[in-house]
Amino acid sequence: MTTSPPPIALTIAGSEATGGAGAQADLKTFQARDVFGMVALTCIVSFDPKNEWGHRFVPVDPQVIADQLEAQFSCYVPDAVKIGMLGTPTTIDTVAGALAGYRPKNLVLDPVLICKGQEPGAALDTDNALKSQILPLASFVTPNHFESMALSGRSAIDDVDDLIAAARTIHEKSGAAVLAKGGVRIAGPDAVDVFYDGTTLEVLSAPKVGEHAVSGAGCSLAAAVTAELAKGASPLDAARSAKEFVTQGIASRLSSNAPFDAVRQLNH
Template sequence: MKTYPKLLIIAGSDSGGGAGIQADIKSAGACGAYSATVITAITAQNTLGVNAIEGVSPQMIANQFTAVMEDIGADAVKIGMLHSKEVIEEVAKHLQHYKPKHIVIDPVMVATSGDRLLQEDAIQALMDQIIPQAEVMTPNVPEMELLLGENIKNSMEFSEYAKALAEKFKVSVLLKAGHLKGDKSVDILFNVKTKQITKLSSPRITTKNTHGTGCSLSSALASYLAQGFSLEEASQKAKTFIYQAIKAGGDYKIGKGSGPIHHFYKLEG
């Protein structure tokens, strides 16, 4: 019998479909993985913003986690926004129990507006209990600054920040360059085991349809890890996927604000 590469996604729901678990599932499917989910929160949002958030109880999160792992299992786990200290502790406990081979965390802590999405105790719990269990994390620049406790300086090489994060938390880091300027977007992968630095470059695309790129990148990365690719191979394939999805999505209009990327660009004739 055939088997699917299986990805367990732990994240919140985006009713607009552009980010969160909806984007995660689309990315996983486009990149060849089967998705199961643990929904941590329900949001009422669209292309213009988030209107309301309602958290799922830690007990229900535990029930979802157990139901999936005891039957389906997971070759990799992708973790998105965990909105409270209690939820973080619950997820950390189940990760420790099931010990999935690959854990990718997108440390969603800062909104596009620059506002923090987590309280201080939740941020500390994330750093103490979740990030150290991960194989790789995928922060953007504001999240990197929060995790390191310092602002980015033009005099310091971007790769040095990825290295500093990796050495602080003892996990590999795929540091996203979306907040930087320039004709190219050059993400940095620092493999904490080999100390190898890999630069992942693509042309920078001018478009407002970038909603959910962070969610989609981390899910693509986890999907490729679930299929047995090395960290470097999975990161490069995920970077290529996101670039092509952003490029294809720029031709579409959905809603009145920031639209999504085109996850299924390969299906276009």
């Protein structure tokens, strides 16, 4: 019996040692959504239990990042690419240069703007580089509550109307489809996200599963969007499917000794 080859998805992201987020969560999501996954590691992040579970952050050498991408794009033509944590302006330069040459048809940006392990000045430089070099390449953007404020220029997002306005602004600035994540940070019984692509506006909601953020939910949502786009789904259908996938993963969360739980990437 012959089978058709699976869609291929690539994540360009950081390693998160406990497996709940980052590249580990992305690869588990790709597997659960029936796509062949690859990862180009950009940094290594490990929580520090001795310092309020902050991030210990180690960037990968830029040449090593470039080598990974060269090997991946030489072997395969990814159907979709996700960008997660990049972490430094130098890494952003390297990734932006590579993607400008390879031009993936679906590029999902999960815009990780702040890393607790960085000094404020370094974090700001990274944020500005991400906005100027990576955001214009994206076809789909998945900002969380804080990132939606930063990318839209809003000082607060307190309700669904604010989230809708932020999604519209981010689309106008980037031209990308936007899935702005409200999650548990907007009051009410439902976890609410907003999809907007310049034509279609849809509020995606599901009953909240607890009132606290779960590690890896944002990574897994963006990775699920990437997987669905790789399979040929429309951006809206990819957003709907990803929302359902992450809601199930949050409901089946894994508890830990840290002050947060981790999402589980469940198969269909």
